[in-house]
Amino acid sequence: MRDELNLHSNWKIMVLAFLVWAAHFMIAYGAELIMPGNPAVRWIALGAALAACALLAQGWRRVGSDGSPVVRLALAIAALAIAFQTLPALIG
Numbered sequence: 001m002r003d004e005l006n007l008h009s010n011w012k013i014m015v016l017a018f019l020v021w022a023a024h025f026m027i028a029y030g031a032e033l034i035m036p037g038n039p040a041v042r043w044i045a046l047g048a049a050l051a052a053c054a055l056l057a058q059g060w061r062r063v064g065s066d067g068s069p070v071v072r073l074a075l076a077i078a079a080l081a082i083a084f085q086t087l088p089a090l091i092g
Contacts, residue, residue, distance in 0.1 A: 010071045013059045017078040024052040024082050028089055045089035052082050 028045040035041055056079050063071050 007068075010063075010068050013063060013071050014074040017056060017059060017074045020052045020055050021078040021081050024048050025085055028085060032089070042089050045086050049082055049086040053079060056082075 027048040028041075031041045031044040056075050060072065060075050063075070
């Protein structure tokens with residue numbers, strides 16, 4: 001496993017997974033701060049979540065089935081966090 005984590009591509013995918021998560025948070029939370037209570041915020045949060053999940057899915061495909069489990073875990077954590085952050089915006 002140590003050799004897998006020394007690969008530059010694995011580090012790049014892990015960092016990008018958490019950057020996508022951070023970008024989604026900034027977009028969704030920023031939209032709520034700018035337009036509190038506006039129904040458009042739900043659509044902004046949903047669109048950001050779909051775009052973020054698409055980027056994470058692309059990273060998952062890039063890792064492949066024989067990729068590092070740590071990289072796949074980072075992608076899964078980021079995807080679950082994005083889903084968890086989007087739920088309050090969609091529920092109300």
